[in-house]
Amino acid sequence: xxxxxxxxxxxxxxxxxxxxxxxxxxxxxxxxxxxxxxxxxxxxxxxxxxxxxxxxxxxxxxxxxxxxxxxxxxxxxxxxxxxxxxxxxxxxxxxxxxxxxxxxxxxxxxxxx
Amino acid sequence: xxxxxxxxxxxxxxxxxxxxxxxxxxxxxxxxxxxxxxxxxxxxxxxxxxxxxxxxxxxxxxxxxxxxxxxxxxxxxxxxxxxxxxxxxxxxxxxxxxxxxxxxxxxxxxxx
Numbered sequence: 001x002x003x004x005x006x007x008x009x010x011x012x013x014x015x016x017x018x019x020x021x022x023x024x025x026x027x028x029x030x031x032x033x034x035x036x037x038x039x040x041x042x043x044x045x046x047x048x049x050x051x052x053x054x055x056x057x058x059x060x061x062x063x064x065x066x067x068x069x070x071x072x073x074x075x076x077x078x079x080x081x082x083x084x085x086x087x088x089x090x091x092x093x094x095x096x097x098x099x100x101x102x103x104x105x106x107x108x109x110x111x112x113x
Numbered sequence: 114x115x116x117x118x119x120x121x122x123x124x125x126x127x128x129x130x131x132x133x134x135x136x137x138x139x140x141x142x143x144x145x146x147x148x149x150x151x152x153x154x155x156x157x158x159x160x161x162x163x164x165x166x167x168x169x170x171x172x173x174x175x176x177x178x179x180x181x182x183x184x185x186x187x188x189x190x191x192x193x194x195x196x197x198x199x200x201x202x203x204x205x206x207x208x209x210x211x212x213x214x215x216x217x218x219x220x221x222x223x224x225x
Contacts, residue, residue: 034213043117043203044216051213090156098210099169100146103156 002027002093006104014112015083021076021107023091031093033074034101035065038088047089050074051096061085086111114140117206117217125223131192134220138185138206145187146214147179150201159202162187163210191222199224 007022025031032051036044048059055067065076074091088108092101118137126132138145146169147159161169162181179189185206191198201221205214 032211032213036216043119043218044205046213046215049213092156096211098144098207098212099161100158100171101148101156101205101214102158105155 002029002031002095002102004091004093004102004104006089006091006107008107009105010108010110012110012112013081016080018079019077019081019085019109021089021091021109023074023076023104025072025074025091025093027072027093027095030096032096033065033067034092034094035059035063035074035076036090036092037061038090038106040087044090047076081109081111083111083113085109117204117215119202119204119217119220121220122218123221123223125225126194127225128194128196130194131190132194132222133188133190134202134204134222136187136189136204136206136217138187138204139215142206142208142215143185144207144210144212144214145181145185146205146207147187147189148203148205149173150203150219151199156203159189161210168210194224196224198222 003026005024035047050067058064088106091104144163146161158171176192181187201219203219205216207214
């Protein structure tokens, strides 16, 4: 079975500061990794994905994440955040054979002016 | 391409009633999954359909059911609604089982 732990439930940060949202996962089989963002009253939007290849993955809106197999982590980073990045962020895993996504509990990113 | 669409967007039902939610996947996508999102339990997997067959089911009671049609559109049904079924129900589609999932805006169900 797979599980995902997002280490911070809330992350407050000032505008233009860097941010890191932490995600650790547990799995006995190979997995794909994803980060999704959810704005208020909306569905989930795919930010980036790690399927294979380079461990540094770049996504939309200037976000990137690094897959670290030895530490079973997939932390999300952005060098300079904007007010519009205020949202909830979800880390998720799925088996490479496909099927269901297992989500973390989410991290609420709050960007202050 | 149009994204995943879900209807209705909002729904209010009474305990004991039943409800049907609809999901139209992105054109060409053959896999549809459903998730329930609540403040207490977070995002939980309900079911996955691929080529009209249920491939995977989450840990939900039998009151929750679903199906997929030949055009890949999917419906989920909840019978004998309980207050605890109040949630945002999200549908996601993908090209196939080993591809990333794209989500719709969700249906907000309130049970009173």
